Amino acid sequence: MSQPITETVSSREDPSEEPLLQIRDLQVGFETQRGMVPAVRGVDLTLYVGQTLAIVGESGSGKTTTAQSIIDLLPGTGKVTGGQILFEGRDLTTLSAREIQAVRGNEIGYVPQDPMSNLNPVWNIGFQVEEAIKANNIAQGKDARLRTIQVLQEAGLSDAADRLKQYPHQFSGGMRQRVLIGIGLSSRPKLLIADEPTSALDVTVQRQILDHLATLTRDYGTSVLFITHDLGLAAERAEQLVVMYQGKVVESGPSQEILANPMHPYTQRLVAAAPSLASRRIQSVRHRDPEKAQIFSEGSLDDALIARAAERESAAPATDLISVQNVSKLYRIRKQGFKHDDLLAVNDVSFGVQRGTTTAIVGESGSGKSTVAKLILQLEGITSGKIEFDGQDVAALKGPELLKFRRRVQPVFQDPYGSLDPQYSVGNTIAEPLLAHKVGTAKERQARVRELLDQVSLPSATRYRYPSELSGGQRQRIAIARALALKPDVLVLDEAVSALDVLVQGQILNLLTELQTELGLTYLFITHDLAVVRLVADNVCVMQKGKIVEAATTDEVFDNPRELYTQELLAAIPGGDFEFGR
Template sequence: MTTPPPVLSIRNLSVSFRSGRELIPAVKNVSIDVAAGETVAVVGESGSGKSTTAAAINRLLAENGVIVGGEVHFEGRELTALSENEMITLRGAGIGLVPQDPMSNLNPLMRVGVQIAEVLEVHGYAHGAAADARVVELLEMVGIPDAAQRARQYPHEFSGGMRQRVLIAMGLACKPRLLIADEPTSALDVTVQRRILDQLDQLTDEMGAAVFLITHDLALAAERADRIVVMFRGEVVEEGPAEQLLANPQHAYTRQLLAAAPSLSSLRSPRAAVVASGAGEATDAPLVEVRDLRKEFKLRSPKAGQPTTFTAVDGVSFSIPRGHTVSIVGESGSGKSTTANLVLGLEDITSGTIAFDGTDLAGLNRREMFAFRRRVQPVFQNPYASLDPRYTVEQSISEPLTVHKIGNAASRRVRVAELLDQVALPKEMSERLPHELSGGQRQRVAIARALALSPELVVLDEAVSALDVLVQAQILELLADLQAQLGLSYLFISHDLAVVRMISDHVHVMQRGRIVESGTPERIFDDPQNEYTQELLDAIPGARLAS
C-alpha cells in the first residue's frame, strides 16, 4: 500500500531578516512533513525560529523577512512560487491560521460576528443569513456563551481569553485542510484550552486535516501531538513520535526543556520556600485584607432602555500576609483579574472593603491614593503591550520615579542600574527599545519598573503565561529570589495551576466571581474538595511530565 504524500512538506527551508545591508539567519535548513489527520508540534524557546517557520509557510513574514532557500509544498503546490493573489485564495480556505495575539489580529472597529462572517464570505463558504448562522455555531463551538448576542459585540467587550477564542473560530471557519496554530491556547485557562484542543482533534479526525502546532508548552505538545519537532537557534535539533521523544530525549536542549516544564509534581522553588518558612520579612500579619468584595458592571442591553448588570466579583474575602505569595486561579471570566484590578485601585468597588496596611482604600483621597500607588505595583500579562515602544529601557524603568518626583536624573540613572542588576539584565540594555528585546527580557524590564518605587505588594496578573518554559522558569526563580531579598508580598493571578503550585503559599480557586475553595498548594492539589477544582486539575495537560 502506497503512503499518501504529506499535506505539508517543508524541505531545507532557510529564512533570514534584513538589517541594513546584512541578512541575519533565523531559520536554517528546516525540513518537516505533516500528513493528513496528523498533528505535529514544533516546540522551542522564544527566538528558536518556530513562529518564523509558520509565517514562511503562509508567506506572512515581516517586510524584512526573506526566504533564502528551500521549498514549501502544500498538497503538492510549491507555495514559494505562487503569486500573492494565489496565496490570498489559499489562506483561510486551504490553510487556516490561528495567530497568538488577539489584540493585533482583530479589528477594534468591527463587531466580532462581522469579522468572522467576512472570512466565510471572502472564501465563498457562506453568505447572508447562512453566514450569520455559521458565526453563532463557531462561537458556540469555541465555548463562548450567548453566542448570538456576543457576535454583535466589539473586541474590547471581550476578555483576552475570549478574544483568542474568536481567532480560533476564524481559523476553523472554512474547515481548512491545514491549520497553522501559533500558540493558540497560551492565553486560555486549562478548561477552555482542553475544549479547544478537543475541537482541533475532532477536526483532524473528521476531515483528515493536518495541524501544524507551534507551542512553548511542552506538556501540551506531549499530550496533543503525534510527533514533536524541537527547534533551537533556527535549526531542528530533534524530532520523533511524542511518546518516544519524551521518554528518551537525545538532545541536551530537549532535556533542558523537559526539566524546565512545570508540572503538578513540581515543588516550590527553594528560594520561595525560604520565605514561606518564615525567613526574611515574611509574617502572618496581613498586608492586605479583602472582605465581602463585590464588583458589578453595567452592560449594554440589545434592547434599548434595558441596561443589564453583570456581577464579576461576588462576596470575595481573603488576606495577603506580609512576605507571602497568595494566588488566585480560575478560568477566563472567573473574576480573578477584576479582583486584582480592585486591589490595585484601578476599579471602583461596588460593595465590601479592601484594607491595605489597616487602611480602607475606599476612604483614601487623591493624595493618599497617589501615595498608595507607590506601595503597590502591577506586572501585567503581555510584555509586548506593557512597555511604551517609544521609551528606552531606562526611560520605562525610571518613569515611576519621575512621576513620584523621587531623586534627580543622576540618582534615577543609578537606581535603574541597580534594578537592571536585580532582574539579571546587563546595564548596557538601558538604551535599547522594546522591539530590540525578547519577550522574557521585556518582562524582566516590567518587573524592574514595578520594583522601582520599592513597593510592598506586587500584583502579577498572568505575568508568565506568555513566556516559554525556560524563560518562565527564570522569571519564577527571579520572583522568588526578589521576595526572599526584599520581603515582597505577591498577589499572583494565573490560569496555570502547575505554575501556581511552584510559587504559592496560599491558593484561592475562583469560579463565576466567587471563591469556591482555598488552601495551601499541597492541600488544593493533593486533596481537592470542590468539583470545579478537580475539573481544573483534570484539564491540565502533560500528566506524562509529572513523574
C-alpha cells in the first residue's frame, strides 16, 4: 500500500501567494492530575484566501481542539504547548489576551457546534446578536439594533425584525443555526471556523444552511475552515481535505482525490462507514459498472451492503405486525386567555409494519414522524383512527394488557446522553425494565444484564460504569441493550444514530442488523437521513406536514421516487453527486 499523504494542504500553484492561515507542528495538551495529556500532536495545514478546507475525523481525533486553539477558545486546562498558528503572518500563539480578543470575532469568526447550548436560553435572540455586534465594535446604540436586523436577514431570517424578542427555544434547529452563522459573519471576518454547523439538522435544512453559508462567504470573500465527521459533506463543500486521527493528520489533499482513492487505512474506514457514500455506492452498483462503485479493494463494506439490499428485494412478503389505519393526532396550542390554536400533527396516516422487517419513516423536523412513533408506543393518545398490534387495538389496552404490550414494544430514543439516568450505573440501567416488570430474581437479572452486554458487544465490566464514563456510541449500545432486556418483538428507534459519528453510526447499524437476524426483531426506524434508510430499511414511508406522501419498498423509493419532496430529500444527501472510481 502506498504511503498516506501528509504534506501541508495546498492547491495553489503560485508560490508567491501568502497563505491566510498556516499551522505548523501544532501541539495541544490538557493538564490533568497525571500530567499533560496530548490532544493534538504535530498538525500542519495551510489555508489560502477564498479557500474552503474541511477537517474530518471521529470524536476525539483533535479536529475541534485544533480549531479552538486558533482563536484561543480551548476549554478547561487545554493549552497550546508547541508549534505556530500564523494568521496573515502573525503568530496567534504569541498574542496577549487583549490582542487575541481583537482578532476573535473581527478577523476570525466562529460558528460552534450545538446551537441550543451556545445560545443563552434566558436572553432573547436580538439581545445576543446585538451583544456580539457591540463587543466587536461594529456598531453601537441604535445602529447596533439596525445592524442586528441586517445580520439576521443576511443569515436567512426574512422576518428578523419581528423575531428579535423571541427566545432560542422558540426557534427551530435550523433557525438557531442561522443565528449563530449570522453572529459568526457579523463583522465580515477574513476566516470563518464552522464546527459541525449542521450535524443535528435535517438533510434538506442542512443543504439550505450550507448553501446560504457558501453564498455569504463567497460574497464577503471569507475563507472557511469546516469541521465535520461526514466525508460526503466534506467532499461536497470543501476543495481541500484534512483527515485527523488520534491528534495527527494522517492524510490530506484535494477532497475528490482522497475520496476516490483513500490511502490511509483510517480514511478507508471512514469512507466505508459513511452512510451517504455507502448509499451512493449501492446506487452505482445497481445501475452502472460495479467496478466503478468499489472505492478500494480491501476492507470495504460494499459487498455486505449490496447483498443486504438484494436480500430485501427478493424477500417474500410477511404479515403486518403493526397496522396503522387512518390515524390523526390533533394538538391544542394554548394562547393568551381562553384562546387556542389547533395543530394537526398527524393527518390521516395509514401504513403497516411487517413482522421481522424494518420500516423507516422519514421526513423533515415537524413532519410528524416522531409523533407517529409516540402514538404507536401509546405515549400519546390517538385523536382518530386505529392502531393494531398483533391484531389488538392498542388504544383499548388497559392495566395488565397494556403492561404486556409495553414488554413487546420498546423504544430507543435519539439522545444517548439524555435518555440514560446519570445516577444509575450501566448494570442498573439495563436491569431497570426487568425490575419494573418483575422479571426474574436479582441473580437472574444480573445474568441477563451480562448477556445483553455481550449481545451489544460491550465487555461485562461495563455494568459497573456510569453514562458519563462512556462515549456516545457506547451509550447508544446501552440504550439498545435496555430496550432488548424484556425480549421485545418490536424496537421503535427514534433518530437512534443521528447524533453519532460516522464510524460509530456504522457500528450501531451493523449491530441492529445482526440483532434483527439473530432475534427476529421488527424495527420502526424514525429518521431524517435517507442515506441511513438505504442501508437498513425494507420499506419506507415519506412524511411531509403530517401526511404520508409516498410509501414503497426502499429500492423503489431510491430508484423511482414519485414525489418532488422525496426527490428533494434524495438530492440533499451529502456527496450524492460524487462519482466513484479508482
